[in-house]
Each structure stands twice: as C-alpha cells, then as structure tokens.
Amino acid sequence: MFEIRDLHFAYKKSxxxxxxxxxxxxxxxxxxxxxxxxxxxxTLFKCVLGLVKPQGEIEFDGQNLQKxxxxxxxxxxxxxxxxxxxxxxxxxxxxxxxxxxxxGLMATKEDREVANxxxxxxxxxxxxxxxxxQLSGGERQKVAIARALAQEPKxxxxxxxxxxxxxxxxxLIFDIAKKIAKEKHITILIAIHNLNFAFAFGDKFFMxxxxxxxxxxxxxxxxxxxxxDVFGVSTKIFDVEGHKGIVFxx
Amino acid sequence: MxxxxxxxxxxxxxxxxxxxxxxxxxxxxxxxxxxxxxxxMTVKDCFDALAGKSTYINNTIILKIRLPxxxxxxxxxxGLAVAGLIMQTTLGNVMASPSTLGVxxxxxxxxxxxxxxxxxxxxxxxxxxAGSINTxxxxxxxxIAFLFASASVLLVLALCRLKNFSPNTxxxxxxxxxxxxxxxxxxxxxxxxxxxxSAAVIWxxxxxxxxxxxxxxxxxxxxxxxxxxxxxxxxxxxxxxGGDNIAKTVGVNATALRVVGLLxxxxxxxxCVSFLGIIGFVGIICPHVIKRLLGHNxxxxxxxxxxxxxxxxxxxxxxxxxxxxxxxxxxxxxxxxLGAPFFLFMLFARRDVKNV
Numbered sequence: 001m002f003e004i005r006d007l008h009f010a011y012k013k014s015x016x017x018x019x020x021x022x023x024x025x026x027x028x029x030x031x032x033x034x035x036x037x038x039x040x041x042x043t044l045f046k047c048v049l050g051l052v053k054p055q056g057e058i059e060f061d062g063q064n065l066q067k068x069x070x071x072x073x074x075x076x077x078x079x080x081x082x083x084x085x086x087x088x089x090x091x092x093x094x095x096x097x098x099x100x101x102x103x104g105l106m107a108t109k110e111d112r113e114v115a116n117x118x119x120x121x122x123x124x125x126x127x128x129x130x131x132x133x134q135l136s137g138g139e140r141q142k143v144a145i146a147r148a149l150a151q152e153p154k155x156x157x158x159x160x161x162x163x164x165x166x167x168x169x170x171x172l173i174f175d176i177a178k179k180i181a182k183e184k185h186i187t188i189l190i191a192i193h194n195l196n197f198a199f200a201f202g203d204k205f206f207m208x209x210x211x212x213x214x215x216x217x218x219x220x221x222x223x224x225x226x227x228x229d230v231f232g233v234s235t236k237i238f239d240v241e242g243h244k245g246i247v248f249x250x
Numbered sequence: 251m252x253x254x255x256x257x258x259x260x261x262x263x264x265x266x267x268x269x270x271x272x273x274x275x276x277x278x279x280x281x282x283x284x285x286x287x288x289x290x291m292t293v294k295d296c297f298d299a300l301a302g303k304s305t306y307i308n309n310t311i312i313l314k315i316r317l318p319x320x321x322x323x324x325x326x327x328x329g330l331a332v333a334g335l336i337m338q339t340t341l342g343n344v345m346a347s348p349s350t351l352g353v354x355x356x357x358x359x360x361x362x363x364x365x366x367x368x369x370x371x372x373x374x375x376x377x378x379x380a381g382s383i384n385t386x387x388x389x390x391x392x393x394i395a396f397l398f399a400s401a402s403v404l405l406v407l408a409l410c411r412l413k414n415f416s417p418n419t420x421x422x423x424x425x426x427x428x429x430x431x432x433x434x435x436x437x438x439x440x441x442x443x444x445x446x447x448s449a450a451v452i453w454x455x456x457x458x459x460x461x462x463x464x465x466x467x468x469x470x471x472x473x474x475x476x477x478x479x480x481x482x483x484x485x486x487x488x489x490x491x492g493g494d495n496i497a498k499t500v501g502v503n504a505t506a507l508r509v510v511g512l513l514x515x516x517x518x519x520x521x522c523v524s525f526l527g528i529i530g531f532v533g534i535i536c537p538h539v540i541k542r543l544l545g546h547n548x549x550x551x552x553x554x555x556x557x558x559x560x561x562x563x564x565x566x567x568x569x570x571x572x573x574x575x576x577x578x579x580x581x582x583x584x585x586x587x588l589g590a591p592f593f594l595f596m597l598f599a600r601r602d603v604k605n606v
Contacts, residue, residue: 046495049499050498050499051495051499070498070501070503074499074501077499078499078500079495079496081495081496084492084496085491085493086491087339087488087492088491088541088546089491089545089546089547090545090547093488093547096485097485097488097492098500100500100501100502105483105484106484107485125257126257129257129261151500
C-alpha cells in the first residue's frame with residue numbers, strides 16, 4: 001500500500017505549494033491526479049520521487065520513503081516524465097540506465113537480460129539499436145516506460161506522460177500503463193489532463209486544489225460539481241454503455 | 251528476443267571495426283610522429299634509436315627530444331578530450347569545453363604573474379632581466395599557473411554551491427571568473443617589459459616542445475587516474491544525459507557526480523595547460539566525433555574520446571613540425587585551425603539541431 005500523510009512543501013516559505021496533503025493507493029491500483037496548472041501536481045510527484053524534501057510521511061508497504069537511500073528508492077519507485085531526453089544513447093543503452101540501482105559500476109549479464117525483456121514486452125525490439133533522438137514522440141515515451149520498468153519498481157509515477165502526443169499514441173501509452181498495473185501489479189500514480197482518458201484509465205481519483213486533495217474516490221467522484229470546483233468550468237457527464245465521458249458547456 | 255540480440259550483435263561488430271581502426275591509426279601515428287622531423291633518418295635508424303642502439307645524435311633526437319613530446323601528445327590529448335566530454339555531460343551543454351570553468355584563463359594569469367612579476371622564478375624582481383637568468387626556475391611557471399587554475403576551479407564551484415550547482419550557473423560563473431583572469435592578465439602585460447611580454451605570450455601558445463619526461467610522468471599519473479575514475483562512473487554519466495531528475499530517480503546523486511566530474515576535468519585541464527600552454531578545441535572536437543561515430547554511451551565514448559584526443563594531438567604536432575623546415579608551429583594553433591572549421595560544420599550540418 002502507498003500512503004501519503006499530512007504532506008507539506010514550499011519552495012518559498014511565504015508561498016506553500018502542498019498544504020497537508022493525504023493520499024492512499026492499494027497495490028496495483030491506478031491513481032489519477034487531476035487539477036489545474038499550479039495546483040501542485042508536479043510538486044507532489046517531486047516529493048514522491050525524492051527530488052525535494054517535504055514535511056510529512058510518504059510510505060510504501062510500511063517503509064518510510066524519506067528514510068531510505070536514493071538507490072533503494074529507485075528500486076521501489078520509477079518515473080516517466082512528460083518529455084524526456086536521452087542524449088545520443090541507443091534505445092537499449094537508455095533502457096539499461098534503468099538498471100543502475102541494481103548494478104554496481106558496470107551492467108551485468110542479468111541486467112542486459114532484464115533490459116532485453118522489457119524491450120520485448122513493450123514491442124520496441126526493432127528499434128533497440130536506434131538513437132533515441134531519431135524516434136517519434138510515441139516511441140520515445142515507450143522507451144521512457146521501458147527504462148522505468150527496467151528498474152523493476154513496485155510503483156510508477158507518470159507526470160502527464162502524453163502531453164506531447166497525438167490521440168493514437170496517447171491511447172497506446174495509457175493502454176500500456178494499464179496493462180503494467182494489472183499484469184505486474186505495479187501501483188501507478190499518474191497526472192492526466194484529458195478527463196475522458198482519466199475516466200477510462202483510472203481506478204481512483206485525486207482532485208487537487210490549492211495544495212490539498214479536494215475530492216477523492218472512484219469514478220463517480222468525477223461529476224459536474226467536483227469538476228467545476230477544481231477546474232472552474234461547466235461540464236456535462238454522459239454515459240454510453242457504461243463508458244463515462246465529458247463534454248464542456250451546459 | 252532474437253531480433254534485439256541480432257541487432258545488438260551487428261552494432262557491436264560495427265563498433266568493434268571502428269574502435270580497431272581508430273586504435274590502429276593512433277598506434278601508427280605514434281610512430282609517424284616519433285619518426286618524422288627535420289633530421290633525415292631512415293625507419294631503421296629510428297627503431298634503432300628508440301632501442302638506444304643508433305648514433306649518439308639519433309638516440310638523443312628520438313629518446314630525449316621527440317619521445318617526451320610524443321608521450322605528451324598522447325597523454326594531454328587524452329586528458330583534454332575526456333575532460334571536454336565530461337564537462338559536456340555534467341553541464342548538459344554540448345558547447346562546454348575543458349576550459350568552461352575559466353581554468354585556462356586562470357592558468358595564463360598565473361603564468362603571467364610568474365613570468366612578468368618574477369621572471370619565471372620565485373624571487374627575482376622580474377624587471378631585472380640579468381638577475382632573472384640566475385633565478386629562473388622552469389617549474390615555477392607551471393606550478394604557479396596550476397595553483398591559480400586550481401584556485402579558480404575551487405572558487406567557481408564554491409560560488410555555485412550557493413545555487414545548488416545548477417549547470418547554467420556554473421557555465422556563467424566560469425565565464426565571469428575567466429573574464430576576471432583575462433582582465434588581470436591584460437593589466438599585468440601593460441606593465442611588462444618587452445622581453446617579459448614576449449615570454450608570457452609565447453608561454454600561452456600550446457607547445458609540446460617544452461615538455462620534460464618528469465612532466466610526462468606527472469601527466470600520465472593524473473590523466474590515467476582520472477580516466478579510471480571516469481570510466482568507473484560511465485553508467486552514472488549515461489544517466490545524467492536524461493537530466494538531473496531522471497538521474498536521481500534511477501539512483502544517481504546527480505549533484506555530487508557533477509561536482510566530481512567538473513573538479514577532476516578541470517584539474518586535468520589545469521595541469522595540461524600549466525605544462526603545455528593552451529591547446530584549444532581538442533576537448534570539443536574529439537567528444538563530438540566519437541559521439542557521431544560510436545554514440546554517447548560513456549562506457550565506449552570515454553576510452554575512445556581519449557584515443558581520439560591522442561590521435562588529434564599526434565596529427566597536429568606532426569603537422570606543426572613538418573609544415574616549415576626548422577620551425578615548429580605551436581600545436582595549440584594547429585588544433586584551433588582544425589577545430590574552428592569543425593565547429594562551424596557541427597553548427598550548420600547537424601540534423602538534430604534541437605539537441606545541439
């Protein structure tokens with residue numbers, strides 16, 4: 001179980017970003033974080049990933065993440081950002097960097113096997129020797145996921161992973177993430193802007209406003225009132241054969 | 251699984267061919283550089299001299315004059331090239347060079363203090379040319395140049411600690427501190443005698459001819475140790491190519507790695523500049539050539555950039571000594587002559603310009 005309790009963080013003392021945030025996710029669940037720009041989503045992810053030092057508690061399976069080393073944390077939680085740079089590395093080498101927390105100085109045969117396995121799983125073997133800079137946005141994002149999976153983590157953090165992708169690649173990345181959560185039982189915390197994808201993808205929803213979770217729950221928490229409260233827009237929720245969607249206006 | 255492995259095998263073969271060719275050419279160039287010069291010697295004479303079995307003059311030319319400079323070309327070339335590669339990786343800046351932290355400017359200032367202020371020695375007045383001859387100490391210039399260069403590196407890093415070693419801050423602080431040293435050098439030169447000014451300017455030309463075996467051994471020890479440390483950190487440098495956040499989330503202490511990389515690279519550069527003067531562009535050309543030929547994986551690019559640096563300095567030194575009978579051009583000028591056109595080529599010919 002992943003749990004955050006009473007999380008506080010401020011870049012400047014006078015302007016706190018997180019104000020006592022609480023959140024919990026069961027193993028293999030997909031938690032979708034929603035909120036306006038500036039609501040504190042990216043800062044929340046930075047706290048979870050150990051990129052900043054917040055006050056409060058962040059636990060995974062009872063282990064306090066703020067008290068473990070960077071290497072141990074990398075074995076528990078991996079990160080897929082919105083846009084990623086890989087230098088001039090090949091796809092295979094990029095994925096292998098995900099193994100750094102597992103090997104000492106040089107990659108072992110076992111590390112190469114893990115990298116090859118996730119490359120096959122994500123169906124990017126045909127581009128394994130290509131320079132990542134020569135790939136399309138969708139392919140690069142698959143490489144980013146492969147690198148994260150090579151860490152063999154128990155949790156994945158996606159920060160708006162499809163922000164720069166077309167709708168086809170956006171669906172593809174969400175399908176991959178869903179498959180990872182269900183088949184590998186990896187807990188996923190993800191920020192999504194597109195509310196329709198959020199409906200289709202998430203198990204649990206965290207609607208952020210002014211540094212706290214204003215509303216949380218299953219899909220039914222996403223309704224006209226909560227969306228209006230968090231995003232300040234009028235919407236209508238529709239239901240087609242059990243699939244919820246959203247239209248603006250009304 | 252087989253698709254990935256087959257493709258990897260093909261890539262490994264391609265890389266092995268390039269690596270073997272580059273190694274072979276560098277070894278050949280080592281001997282070409284050693285055997286080419288104004289004195290007419292056959293290849294047999296050269297090999298005999300190398301074994302100390304030729305005439306006294308031939309033995310002296312090969313073993314005492316050419317061998318130290320060829321070793322210096324190999325070692326300094328490797329050191330400067332890899333220093334450039336590590337600077338570019340740790341600062342995430344493709345235009346970073348071994349001198350980004352103002353190392354060369356500080357070394358030149360130190361050398362000017364020694365030459366103009368103390369006439370090369372510690373205790374001479376410097377303006378008394380007759381007196382300076384008695385007190386001249388060839389190591390004093392290098393030592394003071396190195397001390398200033400090292401102090402400059404530590405100053406830049408100490409200042410950047412205030413900004414948590416942000417790459418952009420480091421580059422800008424390096425430029426600013428470098429400008430201060432350059433201004434100081436100009437002011438010193440205003441008050442120099444004609445002889446002192448000439449000596450200071452000539453010192454700053456990168457020149458392998460002034461090197462001694464003792465300096466070769468010191469450089470070999472320092473550059474060798476630096477290469478081993480960098481090679482051991484190869485995968486951590488690979489992680490840094492994705493930016494600090496990615497490096498941290500895969501388990502790398504990006505800030506510490508940046509400081510260690512910059513410090514060692516700058517000290518290697520400081521040592522090379524202190525012994526040989528300024529040798530430009532090696533630290534920019536070589537990493538870029540290797541990245542294009544073999545990719546950016548530091549496990550390969552660190553040793554091969556070192557080899558490429560050695561090769562470039564060997565070629566440049568052979569060219570510098572062969573172009574004009576009796577006069578050896580400063581190798582620093584030759585590497586810059588080769589480097590500037592390459593720089594322009596790199597700027598205008600790269601397809602993935604956004605990543606430059």
